[in-house]
Amino acid sequence: MTKRAVGAKQSNNPQSAIRDPHFSDAAHLRIVFVGHVDHGKSTLIGRILSDTNSLPEGKLEQVQRACAAENMEFEFAFLLDALLEEQEQNITIDTTQIPFKTAKRNYMIIDAPGHKEFLKNMITGASSADAAVLVIAANEGVQEQSKRHAYLLSLLGVRQFCVVVNKMDLADYSEGRFLEIEKKYRAFLKTLNLETNIFIPASARFGENITARSKKMEWHSGPTLAEALDEMTSLAPPTDLPLRLCVQDVYKFDDRRIIAGRIETGTLQVGDELVFSPANKTSMVQSIEHWQPVTSAERSPRAKPETAIAGDSIGITLREQILRVSRRVYRIFTLRAWRLRK
Amino acid sequence: MTTRTHLDRLENQSVFIFREAYHTFKNIAMPWSMCKDSNVLIWLASRAFFGRVPFPVLHIDTTYEFPEMVEFREWATAHYKLNLIVKTNEEARARGIGYETHDPVTVTHELKTVALQQAMGQYKWDALITGIRRDEDPTRAKERYFSRRNAQFEWDYKDQPPEFWGQFATTAAKGEHVRVQPLLDWTEVDIWRYIQRENIPIPKMYFAKNGQRYRSLGCSPITKPITSNAETIDAIIAELETTRTSERAGRAQDHHERNAMQKLRAKGFL
The missing domain is CATH 2.40.30.10 (Translation factors)
Incomplete structure (x- = not known):
């Protein structure tokens, strides 16, 4: 690693935007998906790409066919986990970036691995993001990496995020389970001085509350994930600070x-x-x-x-x-x- | 206050990477395929170094090049005053390796990757500047801006160094080299918008003729044109905004088998 004067990178105010050259503009948002291993980050991204028609023609069918040929159950995650090793082990090894578009703007989605062995790859992905989506599986609840990733986000200065409680299908779409996780995680975030008002109950696998509002969880009055993303704002270059x-x-x-x-x-x-x-x-x-x-x-x-x-x-x-x-x-x-x- | 567009930001980022690479590595080269992305690279290098490309550009000539591309090569070399090196894997051609008799993955490996290895052995470059982009291919999506290759050209994609806040892993042992990839963040549409904004010269084959155009350019026997009437950059951008076909769909070596690109790239393909 090249040695360099890092002084200018360290601000007295850790919350300022001196983080990265990736200052986005209103029309482009860089968003990282983080959370515990196997809580469904890649699946969530695969689902968004698929439901917004952002995948190349035939890509979905191609992956489905490949899975069928090898007697594997199809996973949306295979759309991102391109490496053979990732597909065989059903795990994301390294961070991936994929462009995606809503009616409102362009996104660069950053998929970060959730396994603790690949934390350096998670940091690589998260460091350039304007905002984050923290994913927690409803069946397992708040786990070690759910906490560690939030902590790393706070260190990296990514302060804009929402929380998706995924795999609600495995928790019978229960509002009680959702509120329990929300309460617990909110309390933890408070210890990091992090806060968000956006908790979304979702099922990436069945497309509930991702781009379309879920009929199974009508008790949820907040946004879908796609709506929440569109509400996020990009970081402006820190021009008001000294040169x-x-x-x-x-x-x-x-x-x-x-x-x-x-x-x-x-x-x-x-x-x-x-x-x-x-x-x-x-x-x-x-x-x-x-x-x-x-x-x-x-x-x-x-x-x-x-x-x-x-x-x-x-x-x-x-x-x-x-x-x-x-x-x-x-x-x-x-x-x-x-x-x-x- | 002056504002910056998405393209300004991409340009600034790429220029920053170019300058890091040029400062860090003594002996550096830039593979140049004359395709749109590598012409954007030449342009960005000219921006970074105020009107010059201060290192050699390398064309791996597979001998299956489109004549228009070779013509463009000659024109651009003079236009930008490039220090051009042309390399062909003569040994493989002498052994009869070719698209007429072999599958595209084998030929691509022999005539591109091995040719690159031969050039590296000859010139001992410690860094190569490449024009790959994350949106082209899912394995390229996992790349770093500075990415090490070992002496066998292998990419250790399972254990890449962390990279953030403009800090790059720049060390390489003897015989190894670092791939420097300033265009990783660019998408295909970004490239076209930038070509349009800057008026960057590119080969004419990208524009429609008789209802066909090339979206991605490689070796002539395995590169297929797409049906298109896009005769201008505006029309190409409009076409890309609506298409759902992937950019490299017309490149046979990518689709030869499942994960063909991963296998090619792990062995040193760009």
């Missing part, structure tokens, strides 16, 4: 000396006075460099950028050169932010 930019590299392909990196937080403008840490030297932004391809010269609105914001991968030149700026150890702050910090 932080980790130097990724310094290029000297021609007579320009370009300092390249991604803005982690805040904004940057031509003319800004910058502080380079750790040397604490200052210089001013001369330009934000941008490749101008010949073919689109007249069409591109980005010909000469004057401003860049959090999430942008940029290259800048400086009015006065600062020597020995190199990768990793160097971080850039705006002068104003720097003074405030001291």
Whole structure:
């Protein structure tokens, strides 16, 4: 693993959005499905994909045929668990990402493995999500990974989520069982300072309360899973925080000396006075460099950028050169932010 | 405040990955098949490095290439001033490996994967930049941005390192290499919208002619066109918005047997 200055990734406020370059927009939401092993996450996702016609033509039938040929009971999960080992053991080994669409917007669904052996894969999947769906099976109730995954979500800063109590068919669609699990899990979430008002009783296997409202659970007045997803919001880039930019590299392909990196937080403008840490030297932004391809010269609105914001991968030149700026150890702050910090 | 679109975000993410790779690895190459995705890669590299591709691009020439693709290769090499390396598995062709006599999985392995291994043996690259996307295939959906391959080119998909917050596992032992995959998050429609927005040159075979077009391009004997009247990018995007056929449906090697792609990819196929 490459060593890098991680300071800019750690905010004083752990709830801020400094988590990942994956800032989504309103039309795209990244959502991770987590929960205990065998509580039906992959099945739930397979069901949503199937019920919203998001699967390629013939895919469902193809998997059904393959299962029949090998005397296996068909599982929606096989649509995602692509590896032979996953299908043989009926378990998700590694995280998968699959695009999916409702009338409202585009989703990237992230399926995370529920077995404790694959926690690193669960974290890999969850770290880039805007929101999460926590899945608890009604028959088994709250289990070890139901708790651990919620804890990891809170550490990763994913604070927007809903809870699906799945496999309600194995609990006779009982409202009492649902409320029992809800109460217990709510109390646990409170210890993590997590909260959600959305608990959904569902059966992924039979498609109850996934995209269509269940007739077997008319006592449930809340949303279906699809409705709950559409209500979630994506994270905006943290432009209102002070500028932080980790130097990724310094290029000297021609007579320009370009300092390249991604803005982690805040904004940057031509003319800004910058502080380079750790040397604490200052210089001013001369330009934000941008490749101008010949073919689109007249069409591109980005010909000469004057401003860049959090999430942008940029290259800048400086009015006065600062020597020995190199990768990793160097971080850039705006002068104003720097003074405030001291 | 200036806002950013979905495509801006994808571009920023890919540029970030390119720069990480270029800084981390001394000896790097980018396989280039001239297909739409790999032309987007060239474009993104030009964005990351301000108008240049500062490493060689590698074309694995199976000798079953469409003539239009080879023509495009020559044009684009000059246009982008690429350092192009062309590699063919001559030994396998001499042994008579070919689509006329062998199944597509065998030929794909020999003429693509083994050819890539031969090139790696020759040039000793420690990283390859690939244009694979998660939405193309369920095993690609499980990939990391930085993904190690051992000396035998095998992908240890059962034990991948964690990867998050822009932190990548970049170490590889001698003889191993790392696949760097800047397009993982892109979907097929994203690629087309980006080609449209940036006006990126691509081979003409993607556009309909006489009621047919190619949606995915590979070796000519095993790549089938789809029925389509989409003559413009707008029409292609409109077509993709409604289709439920998968992108690689016309690529025979993927469908030769159950989990064919997993087997191909575990052995080193991109």
